[in-house]
Amino acid sequence: MGVFHRYDVRGIYPSELNENLVEKIGGAFATFLQPGATVVVGHDARLSSPALKNSLIRGLTECGVNVVDIGIAATPVVYFCCYKLGLGHGVSITGSHLTKEYNGIKFCDEAGIPISNEKGLKKIGELANSENFRVGNARGKLTEKNVEDAYVEFMKSLTKNNFSGKKIVVDGANGSAGKLYARILKESGADVVEIYCEPDGNFPNHTPDPMKKEFIVDLEKKVRESAADVGFAFDGDGDRLAVVDNNGVMCNPNHVFAMLAEDVLKDNIEKNKNDKKIVHDVLCSKLIDDVVAQNDGVSITWNVGHTLTATKCFEENALMAGEVSGHYFFREANYTDDVMVACLKILGVLKNSGGQLSELTKKYPRFYEFQDRIPTRADAKFKFIEELKQYLEKKYEIITMEGVRVNFENGWMLFRASNTEPVISMGYESSDADEFEKIKKIADEIIKKIPR
Numbered sequence: 521m522g523v524f525h526r527y528d529v530r531g532i533y534p535s536e537l538n539e540n541l542v543e544k545i546g547g548a549f550a551t552f553l554q555p556g557a558t559v560v561v562g563h564d565a566r567l568s569s570p571a572l573k574n575s576l577i578r579g580l581t582e583c584g585v586n587v588v589d590i591g592i593a594a595t596p597v598v599y600f601c602c603y604k605l606g607l608g609h610g611v612s613i614t615g616s617h618l619t620k621e622y623n624g625i626k627f628c629d630e631a632g633i634p635i636s637n638e639k640g641l642k643k644i645g646e647l648a649n650s651e652n653f654r655v656g657n658a659r660g661k662l663t664e665k666n667v668e669d670a671y672v673e674f675m676k677s678l679t680k681n682n683f684s685g686k687k688i689v690v691d692g693a694n695g696s697a698g699k700l701y702a703r704i705l706k707e708s709g710a711d712v713v714e715i716y717c718e719p720d721g722n723f724p725n726h727t728p729d730p731m732k733k734e735f736i737v738d739l740e741k742k743v744r745e746s747a748a749d750v751g752f753a754f755d756g757d758g759d760r761l762a763v764v765d766n767n768g769v770m771c772n773p774n775h776v777f778a779m780l781a782e783d784v785l786k787d788n789i790e791k792n793k794n795d796k797k798i799v800h801d802v803l804c805s806k807l808i809d810d811v812v813a814q815n816d817g818v819s820i821t822w823n824v825g826h827t828l829t830a831t832k833c834f835e836e837n838a839l840m841a842g843e844v845s846g847h848y849f850f851r852e853a854n855y856t857d858d859v860m861v862a863c864l865k866i867l868g869v870l871k872n873s874g875g876q877l878s879e880l881t882k883k884y885p886r887f888y889e890f891q892d893r894i895p896t897r898a899d900a901k902f903k904f905i906e907e908l909k910q911y912l913e914k915k916y917e918i919i920t921m922e923g924v925r926v927n928f929e930n931g932w933m934l935f936r937a938s939n940t941e942p943v944i945s946m947g948y949e950s951s952d953a954d955e956f957e958k959i960k961k962i963a964d965e966i967i968k969k970i971p972r
C-alpha cells in the first residue's frame with residue numbers, strides 16, 4: 521500500500537488516506553497487538569484528523585483493543601502517555617510538517633518509540649491489506665482522558681529555572697502544539713508572545729514546516745518587533761523545532777544542536793557523572809563532533825530516523841541525540857523527539873549565561889555549508905542512490921552507512937533518499953572556501969542527474 525512508509529503512514533486525504541482505509545489500519549494495529557491491549561490516540565489540527573481518528577478508534581475497539589482518546593495533542597504528548605503515564609501503545613494521527621492536503625499516522629510502542637517497518641509497521645501494513653483481523657471476545661473500551669496538566673507538570677519538573685525576564689515568541693503554525701507549549705513557557709515564568717497558536721487545519725498563515733526559511737519570516741519579524749530574547753517555531757505536531765535569535769534571525773540548526781550538546785555535557789560533568797555520549801545524524805556538521813570533543817564527550821554518527829536514533833541512544837545510554845532536521849531527543853523524555861525539553865534547555869543556557877542568543881552562537885566556528893531536499897520520483901529515489909554509489913566509488917572513497925558520503929580533506933558531501941518522502945536529501949560542507957567551491961561543482965553535477 522502506497523501510504524505505508526518506513527517510519528509512518530502518510531497520504532493525501534481522502535484520495536490516498538481515508539476513513540475506510542484508516543479503520544482497516546485500526547483493525548490491523550489491534551491484531552498486531554493483543555486483544556485487551558490499550559492504545560492512546562491523539563490527533564493534530566488537520567481538518568480530516570477528527571474523522572480519521574474516529575475511524576481508527578472503531579477499527580481498534582471492534583478488534584477488542586481498549587482506547588484512551590486524548591483529543592487534539594502534540595505527538596510528543598502521545599509518547600509521554602506511553603513512556604511516563606504507562607497507558608499503553610500510542611498512535612498520533614498527524615501529517616506532521618506536510619501541507620494541509622496530507623494526513624498520516626505515527627505508531628509507537630509502550631516506551632514511546634516509533635514502530636518502524638522493522639519493528640512491525642510492515643506487518644501492520646500487510647494486515648491492513650489482507651484484512652485478516654483477529655477479533656477479541658469483547659469490544660474494546662473507549663475512554664477519554666485529558667493529559668495536558670500532567671504533561672505540563674512533567675515538563676516543568678525538568679527545569680529548576682524560572683524564566684522570568686525572558687521574552688519568547690512562539691509560532692505554533694496553527695498546529696496541535698502551539699497553545700500547550702506556550703502555556704508551559706508561561707508557567708515557567710517567561711513573557712510569551714503567541715503567533716498562530718490557535719489550531720487551524722487550513723494553515724492560513726504558513727505551512728507547518730519550520731525548517732523552511734520562508735515559513736519563519738513572520739516569527740523573525742515578530743521577535744524583532746517585540747524585542748524578544750528568542751523565538752521558537754514548531755511543526756504541525758510539535759516534534760520539530762526551529763530557533764530564532766534575539767536579532768530576529770533563524771539560528772543554524774547545527775548551532776542549536778551544538779549549544780544543547782554542550783549544555784548536557786557540562787551539566788553531566790557538574791553532576792560528576794561519566795556519561796558522555798551524543799548521537800547525531802549523518803547530515804550534521806563537523807561542528808557537533810568538535811564541540812562534543814571539546815567538552816570531553818563522545819560523538820556517535822548514526823542513521824537518520826527516530827526509531828534507529830532512539831534504539832542507538834538506549835544501547836549507548838546517550839545523553840541526547842539530534843538531527844539537523846530539527847529533532848532533538850533527550851534521555852529525560854525517554855529519547856522521544858520532545859522538543860519542549862530542547863526549548864527549556866536553551867532558555868536555561870540563556871538564563872545561566874546572562875548573554876544573548878546571537879552572542880552565544882557566535883563563538884561556534886562557521887563552516888561553509890549547503891543543504892537541500894530535492895524532489896524526485898518516489899519510484900526512482902533508491903535506484904538513483906544505488907547508481908550514484910557505483911559512480912562515486914570509481915572516483916572517491918565512499919561511506920555507505922546512510923546514502924552515499926564522500927569525505928574530502930576539510931569537508932564532506934552526502935546524498936541520501938528520504939524514507940518518508942519522494943525526496944533526495946543532500947548536503948556538503950567544508951571549512952575551506954576553495955574546497956567548498958570544488959565540492960559545490962561536483963554536487964551540482966549530481967543534482968542535475970536526479971530524476972524529476
Ligand SMILES: [Zn+2]
Pocket residue numbers: 616617755756757758759760
Ligand atoms: Zn512532526
